[in-house]
Amino acid sequence: MGNRLTINGGKMVKLVEYSEVLEKLEEYIIIDVRSPKEYSEATIPGAINIPLFDDKEREQIGYIYVNESVEKAKRIGIEAVSKKLPYIYDEILLLHKPHKKLLFFCAKGGMRSGSISSLISSLGVTACKLKGGYKGYREFINRELPAINEDIKYIVVHGKTGTGKTKILEKLRNIGFNVLDLEHAANHRGSLLGSVGLGAPSSQKMFETLIYEQLKDKNGIYVFVEGESKRIGKTIIPDYIFSAMRDGYHIYIDGSIRFRSENLINDYTMSPNANIEIIEALENMKKYINEKNIDEYKNMINNKEYEKVSEELMLKYYDPMYKNSSKSHNFEAFIDIKSIDDGVNKLKKWFEDNLDLEV
Known part of the structure; x- marks a missing residue:
């Protein structure tokens, strides 16, 4: 089973491998929090896109992160997301059902999916995070597809x-x-x-x-x-x-x-x-x-x-x-x-x- 991350006063967000998700795919709603451009280029089949940043915001934050300051990039990211939180929360609630698990992922399973899954979990909604994000999913495909083909x-x-x-x-x-x-x-x-x-x-x-x-x-x-x-x-x-x-x-x-x-x-x-x-x-x-x-x-x-x-x-x-x-x-x-x-x-x-x- 996946590891668990402790957050917000003892609330837990489960970290899961895609192979584990695949065994019980019907239990999960998969949410891709990457930008629309990232989502349109490639995603996990069935995933729904609820982006934390639009394409322009992602490009700007990424540039500042690499070329100026990590803390400045984080601050701009917080400002961008905070304006959208009510909309994001409403969209997530529409997807959530008592028998479903929400599985969030971003590019590498880092800040974007970690922050939103932690927040949603702290508000009483069952949330999981995909280990390694989309990169982890690609590693799964790169491993499993050749094996099936053999x-x-x-x-x-x-x-x-x-x-x-x-x-x-x-x-x-x-x-x-x-x-x-x-x-x-x-x-x-x-x-x-x-x-x-x-x-x-x-x-x-x-x-x-x-x-x-x-x-x-x-x-x-x-x-x-x-x-x-x-x-x-x-x-x-x-x-x-x-x-x-x-x-x-x-x-x-x-x-x-x-x-x-x-x-x-x-x-x-x-x-x-x-x-x-x-x-x-x-x-x-x-x-x-x-x-x-x-x-x-x-x-x-x-x-x-x-x-x-x-x-x-x-x-x-x-x-x-x-x-x-x-x-x-x-x-x-x-x-x-x-x-x-x-x-x-x-x-x-x-x-x-x-x-x-x-x-």
């Missing part, structure tokens, strides 16, 4: 752009298979158009956290995963996972140009700003496609000629690129599919025929 045999699904690999894997998960969706973890589809309609991509830290979340409850050693290059958007697949994928079973799926085009259109044109985002992404393709063609594609997008653009991009850009990248794999099977469900059924049959395991 026991995995990946089934790597390859296929040309538009074959619906992500949707197929999602349906395989829904019927009981272990699946690692790297693109979901990265919040990026892995191509130059990969961020369209998805918002900001994940940071590297959040990427690895979301991989861990997908793998921690796996049943059995086999995990389906989509074939990816080592970089997905701005994130990089850890070496130990990429190496295990390379050594896994590799399956190639394919489909008609019409089927693939329909999938691409559904994936990329659903967001309100789809046309703007697609046109911005096309600008990034100028080193692969000549400017005249890019301009033609932009006009097609503005005229909502999505099918024509998608087929052009597949035939002239994506398919040749994918053909070159897939040469390094020895495929166990080549599967032609006519729909997403057809792909699910054929991969399921391959699994049952070749690995002889019950799902």
Whole structure:
């Protein structure tokens, strides 16, 4: 069990390891008291952000702490927090229930989480503090994720752009298979158009956290995963996972140009700003496609000629690129599919025929 810290006339705040929290996660409400920017870059899944300092305050206090005076930085911090205490207290009370424990964390488990957990505890609310803060949580992920990966045999699904690999894997998960969706973890589809309609991509830290979340409850050693290059958007697949994928079973799926085009259109044109985002992404393709063609594609997008653009991009850009990248794999099977469900059924049959395991 975690150690205990004595505070405020004998009141106790429990110091807990994340591994202990994970065993009884349903008992905790996790509160991230770091700044909004820190929270947006990476946090513990499910954590709620109640920042003690906004981004500007944190930057100012940090500068003074390092370059001027620790005591001055503390004083400015106290002044900044004191104005917000009624709001912070109200927010915390809204989260607190009799059967829940409040778990606070900051960057390193230091002053921010220590002060607020001590204060809340002194006011009669059950409060805990995460040992090592977010840094301690990262140490947990850096230790546990490689350990989980050691026991995995990946089934790597390859296929040309538009074959619906992500949707197929999602349906395989829904019927009981272990699946690692790297693109979901990265919040990026892995191509130059990969961020369209998805918002900001994940940071590297959040990427690895979301991989861990997908793998921690796996049943059995086999995990389906989509074939990816080592970089997905701005994130990089850890070496130990990429190496295990390379050594896994590799399956190639394919489909008609019409089927693939329909999938691409559904994936990329659903967001309100789809046309703007697609046109911005096309600008990034100028080193692969000549400017005249890019301009033609932009006009097609503005005229909502999505099918024509998608087929052009597949035939002239994506398919040749994918053909070159897939040469390094020895495929166990080549599967032609006519729909997403057809792909699910054929991969399921391959699994049952070749690995002889019950799902």
